[in-house]
Amino acid sequence: MFRRWMLLLFVPFLASTGVAQAAEPVVPRLPAPTGPHAVGVTELHLVDSVRPDPGSPTRTREVMVSVFYPAGEVGGYPEAPQMTRKAAEWFATTDTVILHPELSSTKDKVGWAATRTHAHTGAPARPGRRPVVLYSPGFGDPRTLGTGVAEELASRGFVVVTMDHPGETSLVEFPGGRVRTILELNGRNPGTDPAAFRAMITTRLADTRLVLDRLEKLAEGENPDAEHRPLPKNLGRALEPHRIGMYGHSAGGTTAAEAMHEDPRIDAAVNLEGFLDYLPEQPGQAGELLPIVRAGTGRPLLLWGTDGYRTERYDRAWSAMLARSPERTCRRQLGDATHWVFTDFGAVAPQLEAAGLMTGAQRKSLIGAISPAKSVPAVRDGVVAFFTRTLRR
Known part of the structure; x- marks a missing residue:
C-alpha cells in the first residue's frame, strides 16, 4: 500500500524508460455506467468548526466531497471533468513521478484535464429517498480515481459520496482555487512509522464522521456547504440517512x-x-489488530483483494476477521490482478499501454494482467451487488 511513498524521500526524478511516445496527448476515457439512471454530480466543502486540522492546529478541519446521484433531466447540464485543471496538472507532473512510478513515461503526454465523467454537474436529482454509500480512497490517491464505481452505483439508484483527506491526498482543491497537497506530510511515512499510520486512520475516521453528520443535515433540508453554494434540485430529498454503506x-x-x-x-x-491491523511497534512483530477484528462485527463486511497483492499481513488479519465473524464477513479474490485494479486505473492503464505510454510490465505492476473487459464489470458489479443486498431492505 505504501511502497510508492518512499519515492518521495529518495527518488527526486525518474529517468525515461524508453517507452514509445505518443504524438498527441492521450485522453483517457472512463467506461460508461450501465444502470438505468442518468447521473448527476456536485461537490461540497465541509468544515468541522470544532476539530483542529492535524496538519496545522491553528486551522479547523475541512474536507472536500463529491456527491453522485441518480439524476432527472440532464439536458443543459454539462458532463463534469474527472479532475479539476489544477488537480490534473499536479497529477501529470507529481503523481506520475512520485506516487505511481508505473506512469513515469506518461509525464506531459496524457491529457488528464480533458477526461470527462458521465455525471452531469448540478443536474436535478430524481425524486425518492435512496441508500447512501461513502467512498474513501487509498493513501495519496484523490477521490477522483474512484469515479467509475461511484458513477455505476449512482446509475443503479444509490447516492454516492466520495471524499478526500486533505494533507494526505495528493492534491485537494478548495473553492477559490486554494490547494493542499501530500507534501504537507513533510517526510512522515505512514508505511513505516506506526504513529503516522495510526494518526492517518484516526483522521480518516473523524473525516467520515464529519461527512455523515453533514449528510444528515442535508437530508433535513439544510445546505452543509461552507460557502452555501446552490445545491442541485431535490438533492437533500434523495438521501435516505438510515441506509448507509461505505467502501474504500x-x-x-x-x-x-x-x-x-x-x-x-x-x-x-x-x-x-x-489492512486490518496497525503497523508493529518493532520490526518483525505482528501488528495490533484493528478494533473491528478484535471485537467482531454484526454487520455485513466484504474483504476483497487480488492475487497479485496478497501478503502474509493481509492473510493474518483478514483470516482473524473471518474467524471472529464468519456469518457476517466474506472474502473474495480477483485473479490476474493487483492493487490499483479497484480504481479507475483498471480501465485507464490498458489505454496508456495501447498508446505506447506504458510497458506491459508497468501495467501489470499497477493493475495486473487482467483485461478491463473483465475487471471493470467485475469490480463494479461486485460492489453494487453487495450494497443492493445489504442496504435495500
Whole structure:
C-alpha cells in the first residue's frame, strides 16, 4: 500500500524508460455506467468548526466531497471533468513521478484535464429517498480515481459520496482555487512509522464522521456547504440517512471497515484490499489488530483483494476477521490482478499501454494482467451487488 511513498524521500526524478511516445496527448476515457439512471454530480466543502486540522492546529478541519446521484433531466447540464485543471496538472507532473512510478513515461503526454465523467454537474436529482454509500480512497490517491464505481452505483439508484483527506491526498482543491497537497506530510511515512499510520486512520475516521453528520443535515433540508453554494434540485430529498454503506480502497478500505465498527450509522462496508491491523511497534512483530477484528462485527463486511497483492499481513488479519465473524464477513479474490485494479486505473492503464505510454510490465505492476473487459464489470458489479443486498431492505 505504501511502497510508492518512499519515492518521495529518495527518488527526486525518474529517468525515461524508453517507452514509445505518443504524438498527441492521450485522453483517457472512463467506461460508461450501465444502470438505468442518468447521473448527476456536485461537490461540497465541509468544515468541522470544532476539530483542529492535524496538519496545522491553528486551522479547523475541512474536507472536500463529491456527491453522485441518480439524476432527472440532464439536458443543459454539462458532463463534469474527472479532475479539476489544477488537480490534473499536479497529477501529470507529481503523481506520475512520485506516487505511481508505473506512469513515469506518461509525464506531459496524457491529457488528464480533458477526461470527462458521465455525471452531469448540478443536474436535478430524481425524486425518492435512496441508500447512501461513502467512498474513501487509498493513501495519496484523490477521490477522483474512484469515479467509475461511484458513477455505476449512482446509475443503479444509490447516492454516492466520495471524499478526500486533505494533507494526505495528493492534491485537494478548495473553492477559490486554494490547494493542499501530500507534501504537507513533510517526510512522515505512514508505511513505516506506526504513529503516522495510526494518526492517518484516526483522521480518516473523524473525516467520515464529519461527512455523515453533514449528510444528515442535508437530508433535513439544510445546505452543509461552507460557502452555501446552490445545491442541485431535490438533492437533500434523495438521501435516505438510515441506509448507509461505505467502501474504500487500500487505506480507504481500512477506514471503511473500522468506521463501520465505530459508527452505528454505517450498515455495511466493503474493504478493497486495505489492512486490518496497525503497523508493529518493532520490526518483525505482528501488528495490533484493528478494533473491528478484535471485537467482531454484526454487520455485513466484504474483504476483497487480488492475487497479485496478497501478503502474509493481509492473510493474518483478514483470516482473524473471518474467524471472529464468519456469518457476517466474506472474502473474495480477483485473479490476474493487483492493487490499483479497484480504481479507475483498471480501465485507464490498458489505454496508456495501447498508446505506447506504458510497458506491459508497468501495467501489470499497477493493475495486473487482467483485461478491463473483465475487471471493470467485475469490480463494479461486485460492489453494487453487495450494497443492493445489504442496504435495500
